[in-house]
Amino acid sequence: MDRGRSLLNGHVPRFFAAGFLLVLAACVSSGPPATDLLLNRDTLRALRWIAPAADKVRALTTEPVSCRNPHEPVSSIMIGDGPSFSTVDIGQLAFESPALLGGAAARMGLSCSSCHLNGRNNPDFFVEGVSGAPGTADVTSSLFSKTRGNGAFDPAPIPDIATRDGKQIKDRLSPEFDAKVHGLIVEEFDGRQPGEKIFREVVSYMDGLVPCAEPGARQPVTASRDMIAARKAFVIASFMDTPDERRLLARAARERLERLNERFTAANQTDVRAALLVASQKIAMWMDAPSAEGESAIRTALKTAAERVERDEPRSLYNPDVLRAALER
Template identity: 40%
Template sequence: MLRTGGIVGALALAVPATPAAAPPPFEILRWTAPGAELAALSTQPAACLGSAAVEVQAGEALFNSPRLLGGQAAKAGLSCAGCHVNGRDNAHFLMAGVSDRAGTADVTHSFFGAARGNGRFDPVTIPDLARPGKVSRDPAGGALESFVRDLIVDEFAGREPTPAMLAALAAYVRAIAPCPDGDPPGRRALDDQLRLIDFALRGATGMARRADPVAARALLAAARHQLGLIAERYPAPPFGAERRELLAASRVLADMHDKAANSDGFIAALSAWRAAFEKDLVQRLRRREARSLYNPANLAFVAPQQDNR
């Protein structure tokens, strides 16, 4: 099982991409419908945001982190983005006992949290958050913040988020918008994870400056989770060195956990980590991306597995 917010599980479970080997344990396949594995691993809904504010970026990083949720969802590595890829929907989502068909989920199932379990199996189509919903998004009313808080704590048994975390999540949801070119699907790439790591670090820095160590730690966990997702795409061999460095980078972030209450020391340590990460490891990951499992041409071994499910 992949450790929430970390990389150790991803490194321990991944295997060489050879015809005789089992497929790497891509986290996303835990809730992907049989037959949709290749599509889920290589494509994603279009993402268009109406704001590039740091608060929105922090919200997106949290939205993509299992650490935000609790209970069985977090143990499975499921984040808000598991159902809402790039804040949109997920036509490939399928989880036993929670879905009745691909693209649906019963969020009032006791599997996620006993507080909202209603004793009925009533999955609904996962909504696209770029479209208007039942909950008002007017910032003046605060209804969206209350709704998000109840989802995290009551429906998914997560820890109480800080006001700044709720504000960031609500800002992100409000910023999600349809794309002007008709929402064509995009290809998954290394930059997806690097962008979210950057957003998490920017957000953690901002939260530390606001004297919110709980939020800063949650964003550290969000960054570590993305490092784990990168590791899934760089199996060993041939990427043993890169994987060791990803693990080391994740451990350095983990060691910053206790520094979050000391904003100056935390921010300095985070800045040093970012500089070292971007100077060397990121450059090598980029150079070797075409050989990694981000390249759809290297994922052909995934498709035959659908017949064995």
Template identity: 35%
Template sequence: MRFWRDCLIVSIAAGITLSGAAYGQSASLLSEAQWNSPATDDVAFLTRTPGECLAPAKKPGVEYQIELGRAAFSSPFLFGGPAARSGLSCNSCHRDGRDNPDFYLEGLSGAPGTADVTSSLFSKTREDNVFNPVLIPTLVDIAGQDSFGVTAPQPSIHDFVASAVAEEFQGVATPTIIDGIVAYVAHLNAGFCPEGETAQTSARAVSDIARMLRTADTAMIRGEAATADFLLLSAQHQLGLVHERYQGKGLMMERGLVADLSRRLAEIRSGLHEGEDNALVATAGKTALALDQLARVERRLRRKEQKSLYNEEQLRRLMAREPAPQ
């Protein structure tokens, strides 16, 4: 597929995900906008999201599942194959758990906002040799439905997600992670939508990363090394997205701090593989230190946010400099 040839494959250098934009697809150099249709206002897309409608957990223990699912929802490491390498996650299509009228991927989409979920682009096993893109639906308030998906209908969210991750995207998620995603999707509830759109800021990115680290901490205390590893890797991916936003002049210090933190997470991950329960608990302490470091980094990021690509003006300037080579 032309797209994959053209796409700079995600590389992980020092734990930082440096993802190239899909040149020819979008005016943006930021990987968060790489699935945007040519008609998308990339600046608006990169500064605001629809807003997440997440209901709180009612039972103890469910909160951990929801937080794990929430992290997995925006993690490309859930998927195997080409989808993971390109940085695609559930959130790329279901933005904040909703739809995404801007989503466009050549070979997979018809009109913007649609995707063919039975395409060989993502999976060998699901290809039906028919180009049948359908609208990406919102996942808010779907929990009560008795069937999920129209192309390959499934009787439960669990069956849909397990089959999507395994077949559609050749993913390798564990049952714990799948259960987490199901809990997250089941808690998307219109009664909890924020009023209006949500601003995309460094503080919001840092808060997402902090939630992943706290969840990794819980996973370690529960003795779930593989889950903790996945969460830390997912946090590293999010740090990579923050790093991309601080690419301007005079932001070297901030980029360096983000890279340092990512390396610290990589170190914690390597400690996890020692495999003993005691080692896991000791490693959980290190996550607390990483959280402190994150709080310090956040203050620096916030101070320079005006100069970063979280800022609308800076984004406009970047877009003006880098027209889409179409």
């Protein structure tokens, strides 16, 4: 990983961070013209789990249609000019964040949703040593699990959680399903059991998935979805009661900003990257020392980032044509 570019670099001591941001601001205005970044598995992490023969543009710019129950109970909370959210969003954000997993999977950048895109499946998923055919994974692989690695290579197709087909547990509110999800997080992916509130919402998110579209139907992957997710994750983090819950959602927010950062790679997109970096660093500092002022500064930073992301989305790697050209370079 090119450490210089990553937004998720560990914790920068606060006084350094302030200086760093000033230096960054100076580079943005007067630094030598950078060139467009080359794409590889370090600069665009999703390339780490795409089958070599897959249509990469399709795999990176579309995803299975989201099948969240449109009638799910929504307790919508709107904060200032930030996005509103429902409690099920908490579960979805955790499901879509590497922060729920541990070990090799989290280090690689994987989340539940890397395999279960939108809670569905991922026909293009492939990791050497974990997958057989594309779209399969050995979830008892010792690469991901200290405790469940069974030493056998037995990849299975990634199931579509919305359909509840095959041998999936149908009753998602049963203790059996709770035990299954606990086992997935803690044993298969070496994560830590999250707090009860987050765990319940992860289960509710999966319980709320219903078959909703033709198998194989896809929708575009958009920058605005990632930006909204980052903003929601931070707002929710600021509402959480325990430091662990707050950290998990704050990490989810930072990870979304990193995902956005990976797709604004053009030489003339430094101001987009700078805004994402500023927001991410502010969240990192807030995680160590939460404060009301910190919180409002982050909301402002996220709003600035959102404006720049929206302005430049057509020229970003979220646009299939721009991505295709970048992959060919």
